[in-house]
Amino acid sequence: MRPYNAFLGVHMKTKNIVEKTMQAVFFALGMVTIIAVATISAFLIINGIPAIREIGLWAFLSGQEWRSTGANPAFGILPFILTSIYSTIGAILIGVPIGLMTAIFLAKVANPRLAAVVNTAVELLAGIPSVVYGFVGMIVLVPLVQRTFALASGAILLSAILVLSVMILPGIISVSRTALAAVPREYEEASFALGATKTETIFKVSVPAAKSGIAAGVVLGIGRAIGEVMAVLMVMGNVPNMPNLFEPARSLTTAIAMELSYATGFQRQTLLSIGLVLFCFIMMINLILNFALKRGYKA
């Protein structure tokens, strides 16, 4: 009689070895991400700081002129910082209302069949490469903007804002839609039972209940807008001016992309410094995103 020992035996040992091995594999692969992030951070900090140190942090961040190749070079990136901030704010101002309304439509209003069609469109929009957005922007939007506002060129900040506001839609829509769909049906029923209309229920109960998720969608959109390179490069004109809605401008990302192919020596170092500034922006946005998501799970 071996009632308990029946569960032990040789195969148990093998199982243990397999378990231990698999855990080691999972751990090792999990580390890949951390190593990548650490490497990028270290690279940017090590390579970005020298130029900032030589120019001076304040002069670098607040300088209004960028003449990286001139006889009398100047390395002020305030125009790039402001352009990135303005284009992001502009894209959010246009993209969020459209995205939120679409999410409400998908989660609460549309019948399932129509919602599936719109949803497919949203997913396709998310899958379009940014160079295609830029291309369409260049061929269609830029001339249209030029004619509409009677400008010398349509490759201006406004065009970039318009392209970015479409590009951030899929992220905002899918995150907000998920948050809205997760609002307990009971909340909405309680609202209807008090004599609220569907619109009142959506805006006074569903949207507030999903606000953390919607905030996460907005932050995701901010991240996408501030980090976009290719499409912006193709429609914004890329002149390192202080930003103006109707003039060409250059953002943090495009400032790097414009000169990276030929820059050497100190000029190259300043581009890495711009990368470090951009990295800091993205980090802040991610912290805000994590905060918004955590609050979402608590509520």
Added chain:
Amino acid sequence: MIEMNIICAKKLCLYYRDFQALKDIDLDVPAREITALIGPSGCGKSTFLRTLNRMNDLIQGVKITGEVTYHGENIYAGQVDVTALRKSIGMVFQKPNPFPMSIYDNVAYGPKLHDNLSKAELNDLVERSLRGAALWDEVKDRLKKSALSLSGGQQQRLCIARALSVSPDVLLMDEPTSALDPASTMKIEELMGHLKQDYTVVIVTHNMQQAARISDRTAFFLTGDLVESGKTDEIFSMPKDKRTEDYITGRFG
């Protein structure tokens, strides 16, 4: 003249697509009384309750024939204002479902939808509603706290206060105590005894003792049929139908 029956269902049938959930229901609900709807799970009692304030409108594929009159008017007629109807016929749900807002905002939500009240009027209304639900003394010092911080029993009384805030005439309660502990259940039953002085109450319960304790009239549902209805003491002491007797003596369900 005192109106006897505030709600009357006549030949009411309800279909979920091909499935008939209610079959020719004829039931009168007298004013200022508690009417209990009993029956085993899936018998149609909750479905019937939700036809009385047209909450079934929200479910796709529901078709209704026959009529339900409220103060003599068919609520399924074409031009009925469903929001006004639901304001008059309030509802409390099985699972306490306060909004994720403050206690105050939960109660103020309904009145803010319908009336433009001053801050003082609103404060007063919130207090009256919370008193009406026997919750005021427990929450008066923390009205700005989240409603989700309350216990289950308190949450359910908050939901009752919320329903009272829009001055309804009828309260529909869908198994309001089934998710609560015995002490909270007792409090709510006690509260219902007070509520029937001012409101007509229709309650769905699968707890027969509860129906016997609190209701004036009882209606027994079985597989979509209304088997029997009448005064609660008669239904429980001498049911006319064999199936009612079997159910209330615990032979099935």
